[in-house]
Each structure stands twice: as C-alpha cells, then as structure tokens.
Amino acid sequence: MDSSLAQQRQALRQHMRRLRRSLSDTQQFQASQQLAEHAILFSPIEQSHRIALFLSMDGEINTRPLIARLWHSGKRVYLPRIDPTCPTSLIFQQYTPQTNLIKHRLGMLEPEENSEEICTFTELDVVIVPLVAFDSTGQRLGMGGGFYDRLLADWQKTSVFPIGVAHDCQLQEALPIEFWDIPLPAVITPNRLWQWNNKEA
Ligand SMILES: Nc1ncnc2c1ncn2[C@@H]1O[C@H](COP(=O)(O)OP(=O)(O)OP(=O)(O)O)[C@@H](O)[C@H]1O
Ligand SMILES: [Mg+2]
Numbered sequence: 001m002d003s004s005l006a007q008q009r010q011a012l013r014q015h016m017r018r019l020r021r022s023l024s025d026t027q028q029f030q031a032s033q034q035l036a037e038h039a040i041l042f043s044p045i046e047q048s049h050r051i052a053l054f055l056s057m058d059g060e061i062n063t064r065p066l067i068a069r070l071w072h073s074g075k076r077v078y079l080p081r082i083d084p085t086c087p088t089s090l091i092f093q094q095y096t097p098q099t100n101l102i103k104h105r106l107g108m109l110e111p112e113e114n115s116e117e118i119c120t121f122t123e124l125d126v127v128i129v130p131l132v133a134f135d136s137t138g139q140r141l142g143m144g145g146g147f148y149d150r151l152l153a154d155w156q157k158t159s160v161f162p163i164g165v166a167h168d169c170q171l172q173e174a175l176p177i178e179f180w181d182i183p184l185p186a187v188i189t190p191n192r193l194w195q196w197n198n199k200e201a
Contacts, residue, residue: 008176009141016133016141020059020167031167032062034190040069044161044186044192046196048125050094053080055101055109059078060130061167063191071097078119080147092119118150121151122158129184130163135175138183138196140164152182156199162189 023031039045051070056062070077078092082104093110094117101109111117121127129148131140142148152162164187171189175181187194 005176005178009178010144011092012172012176013075013132013141013144016170016172018057018167023059023167023169028059028062028185030032031190032065035061035063035165035188036065038190038193039066039163039165039188040073042163042186042188043161044126045070048075048161050076050078050119050124051126051128051197052080052119052124053095053128054080054130056130057108061165063128063165066128066165076119078124079111081113082106082147084113088146088150090151092121092124093117094119106127121160124160127151127160127162129162131164131166131170131184131187133170133172133175134164134166134184134187134194135172137174137176138185138187138194138198139175139179140187141175146180149180149182153180155173155182165189168192 053063053067056118066075077095079095080090081093083091095111100112102112104110131142133141140157155162162184164184166189168191183198185196185198
C-alpha cells in the first residue's frame with residue numbers, strides 16, 4: 001500500500017474524530033434531533049420495515065433519537081454485532097427497548113446474543129452507516145476496520161439501501177480513496193440530504 005496515502009487517511013481520521021468530539025453537548029443534542037426529523041421523512045427510511053443502525057460513540061452523531069422514532073413508527077430495528085465465528089464480519093440482531101446491551105472489547109455496545117433475532121444483510125431494507133468523513137461524491141472514510149466496506153461490497157446487487165449519517169462538519173471536498181472503499185448513495189446530516197446516483201457503479 002502507498003504509505004503516504006495510508007498516512008493521509010490516518011491523519012484525516014484523527015482530525016475529523018477530534019472535530020466531532022469537540023462539539024458541545026448542546027450542538028450534539030440539536031444535531032441528533034434534526035437528523036432524526038429529516039431521516040424519518042426520507043423515503044427509503046419511511047418505506048423500510050427492517051432497518052439497521054449503530055449506537056453512536058466517539059462524537060458520532062447520536063442515533064438514539066432516530067431509533068426512538070423508528071420504534072414508535074413500528075419499524076424493526078437491528079444493530080450490528082461482530083460475527084463471533086468470523087471477527088472481520090458484521091451480523092445484525094434485532095434491537096428493542098427490552099434488549100440487553102453488552103460492551104464489546106472494541107468499545108461498542110452490542111445486543112446480547114440471541115440467535116433467534118438475527119437478520120441477514122440482504123433481509124434488511126436500509127443500513128445506516130457510520131463514518132468519520134464523507135466527500136461531495138459519496139465516498140466515505142470509516143474508523144479503519146473495513147467492516148462496512150466488506151459489508152457493502154455488493155450492495156448494488158441487493159435491495160439494501162445504505163445511508164450514511166454524520167455531522168455537517170464531517171464533509172470534505174475530496175477524500176484520499178482506496179480501491180476497496182465503497183461509496184454511499186446517500187448521506188443525511190442535520191442540515192442536508194446528500195444523494196448520488198451510484199447504484200449502477
Ligand atoms: N471487500 C473487502 N474485502 C477484504 N478486505 C477489505 C475489503 N474492504 C476493505 N478491506 C480491508 O479493510 C481494511 C480497512 O479498510 P479501510 O481503511 O477502508 O476502513 P474504513 O472504511 O475506514 O472502515 P469501515 O469500512 O469499517 O468503516 C483495509 O486493510 C482493507 O484492505
Ligand atoms: Mg474504507
């Protein structure tokens with residue numbers, strides 16, 4: 001791998017993670033409410049039955065207000081878990097107000113294992129995708145695990161619609177991209193809905 005490209009990506013990750021962590025509690029609260037208000041009206045979400053989200057950490061825009069609205073409107077909500085049998089892959093398990101959450105050793109909260117509540121990727125209608133930065137073409141940079149690039153590698157061949165969520169300040173003009181990075185067809189921020197026609201890409 002081109003080490004200068006890898007260094008650029010790492011430096012950008014550090015910068016953007018610091019930026020989002022520096023938002024005040026009030027800014028974070030308002031951002032999460034605005035995100036929920038916009039997202040619930042976006043037709044792929046409005047029409048979805050099964051939608052996967054993540055639980056925010058590290059200054060990520062808080063997805064909990066959106067989750068509360070999705071529950072309220074009768075959607076089935078899922079959270080990712082690192083696959084215990086394949087630790088480079090994500091699996092999805094239903095999340096309800098009664099679900100016990102357990103802290104994974106990598107820091108994120110996951111639903112307590114319940115094999116009866118697992119849903120495969122292709123059974124989902126929408127996957128809400130975390131990101132550290134996105135650009136004006138829909139490219140994204142994550143935390144560096146490659147989990148979402150692997151998950152979304154063939155999303156265009158499925159009926160799953162991935163949607164990034166982010167603070168407005170996470171937009172970059174252009175990102176240093178690797179060949180395995182999967183661009184998104186949509187990103188929702190508190191102030192804007194971004195959409196790109198990359199389904200046939
Ligand atoms: N489809 C894939 N198959 C196998 N390995 C992959 C695939 N996509 C990405 N990877 C590997 O994952 C590692 C991390 O990728 P990258 O730096 O793009 O992570 P990221 O996009 O920041 O993370 P994430 O996708 O979890 O948000 C890289 O070493 C890359 O080779
Ligand atoms: Mg990537």
